[in-house]
Amino acid sequence: MALRYDTISFLSDYGLGDEFVGVVKSVIRSIAPEVAVVDVTHDVTAHDVRAGGLALARSAQYLCPGVVLAVVDPGVGGARRAVAVEVGDGASVLVGPDNGLLAPAVALVGGATRAVELTNPDYQLDAPGATFAGRDVFAPAAAHLGVDLYDLGSPIDAGGLLPSVLPISHLDDTGALVAEVLWIDRFGNAQLNVDPTDVEPFGDRVRLRVGGDVRTAKVVGSYDQIGAGEVGLVVDSYGVLSIAAGQRPAAEMLELRVGTSVRLDSHDDEDGGSAARADRSGGVTTPVRISPAPGGRS
Numbered sequence: 467m468a469l470r471y472d473t474i475s476f477l478s479d480y481g482l483g484d485e486f487v488g489v490v491k492s493v494i495r496s497i498a499p500e501v502a503v504v505d506v507t508h509d510v511t512a513h514d515v516r517a518g519g520l521a522l523a524r525s526a527q528y529l530c531p532g533v534v535l536a537v538v539d540p541g542v543g544g545a546r547r548a549v550a551v552e553v554g555d556g557a558s559v560l561v562g563p564d565n566g567l568l569a570p571a572v573a574l575v576g577g578a579t580r581a582v583e584l585t586n587p588d589y590q591l592d593a594p595g596a597t598f599a600g601r602d603v604f605a606p607a608a609a610h611l612g613v614d615l616y617d618l619g620s621p622i623d624a625g626g627l628l629p630s631v632l633p634i635s636h637l638d639d640t641g642a643l644v645a646e647v648l649w650i651d652r653f654g655n656a657q658l659n660v661d662p663t664d665v666e667p668f669g670d671r672v673r674l675r676v677g678g679d680v681r682t683a684k685v686v687g688s689y690d691q692i693g694a695g696e697v698g699l700v701v702d703s704y705g706v707l708s709i710a711a712g713q714r715p716a717a718e719m720l721e722l723r724v725g726t727s728v729r730l731d732s733h734d735d736e737d738g739g740s741a742a743r744a745d746r747s748g749g750v751t752t753p754v755r756i757s758p759a760p761g762g763r764s
Contacts, residue, residue, distance in 0.1 A: 470612045471559070473532035474503045477522055478600065479510040480537070486598070490535075490605045493591065497609035504530070513540035515567050517724065519630045520649055523570035524704050529558075534571070535600075535608040536562035543596030548584040548603045551627065552615050555579050559615065561608045563599070569630040578624035585619035635659050642675075642731040647722050648706075654715020655700070656722045660707040660730070665699065668732045672699060674709070675729040676720050682733055683709065699730075 474494060480486035487508050494503055506525050510518040518538035526534070531554070539546075539562070547564040553575050560568045561584075572578050584590070584603055589610045593602040607618050635645040635658070643664055649657040665672055665685065674683040674697060683697045692698035692712040697720070702708040709716045709728070716722065 471532035472501055473530040474498075474501055474535055474608050475506050475525075475529045475532065476503055476508075476535045477506040477510065477518065477525070478508045478537040479512045479514065479518060480508050480600070481512075482508055486600065490537075490600050493601055493605040494535075494609040497606060498612070501609065510538050514538065515540065515565055516630065516632065517649070519567050519570045520632075522567065523574050524649075526571035526574055531557045532559075533608045533611050534558060534560045534562075535604055536560060536567055536571075537600040537604055538567050539563040539565065539599060541565055542599050546628075547622070548599060548607075549622070549627065550582050550584060550607055550611070550615060550618055551578045551624065552580040553578055559608075559611055561604050561611075563604075564628050566628045566630040569627060570632070572627070578627065580615055581622050581624040581627065582615055582619040583622050586617065589613070589618050633659050635664065638729075640731070642729045645728045645730060647709075647724055647726045647728060650717045650722065650724060654711070654717040654719075655702065656709040656717050656720075656726075656728075657702055657704070658707050658709065658728060662701045662705070662707050665707065665730055668730065671733040673731045673733045674699075675731070676722065676726060679720060681720070683730075 478487065491503050494501060507521055510521055515538050518536065522536050541563065549564045551560045551568055551572055553560065553572060560571060562568050584607050590606050591602040610618065633646045635643055638644050643660065645658045645660045647656045648659050670685045672683045672685060674681045681697045683699045684692065686692055686698045686700055689700060689710055692710055694712045696712045697716065698710050700708055700710050709720065709722065711719045
């Protein structure tokens with residue numbers, strides 16, 4: 467089989483405590499020994515499709531062109547489809563379950579050009595059970611992508627893939643921006659579903675409310691501009707607003723978790739802030755976009 471892609475980027479919720487990752491990589495090597503496998507992450511929270519989809523979207527534009535193997539699959543063995551999705555007119559192919567996991571990355575790189583359901587048993591392993599599709603279905607498909615995409619199974623509508631369900635920030639009736647924590651990195655910085663332009667009307671000092679805790683957050687350009695014990699708002703490496711703290715994890719300091727609701731508002735008092743809020747009347751929803759990399763890749 468002639469190689470069409472020389473890199474498989476692998477993301478999963480398998481963790482490293484069991485043999486799952488090693489088995490999947492060994493299956494790939496047995497079929498395509500020349501292919502390099504890049505481990506994006508295997509620490510996605512078990513069964514958390516949304517977290518996996520966000521991790522994939524954050525990574526996608528920086529991954530080498532090739533095959534992306536993504537497995538966060540709580541519905542394994544059930545009715546959800548196993549799919550391969552071509553993007554960039556064949557520059558890359560994403561392989562995984564059709565459960566919303568692939569959708570954010572597919573959208574970020576410009577949408578799908580072709581897609582198939584993985585139904586051809588010639589490119590799958592004989593399975594003693596239906597619970598390890600990463601080994602038996604997805605890994606063989608990824609490794610065999612020297613063949614044409616349509617050889618792997620039945621063509622499906624590329625626009626009919628299950629979309630991801632992600633929260634959208636919105637303005638409440640006071641003009642405050644109601645956001646949600648999407649992701650907390652290992653340093654304790656909390657990424658919000660907020661485009662940096664959405665807080666510009668609030669100025670360089672923003673009132674931050676998390677439950678009953680009210681803080682003043684400085685809008686800064688880098689982490690070192692946040693003093694010890696202070697809270698800051700920083701545009702992170704993906705172009706999205708994140709909460710950070712000086713010399714300690716913001717998530718620990720503010721008791722943030724993925725899914726925590728956060729309200730952002732003018733730092734002015736209720737009367738002084740009315741002008742800013744008048745320009746930001748309630749009822750508006752704002753989708754957040756992870757910024758494409760300069761010269762971003764599919």
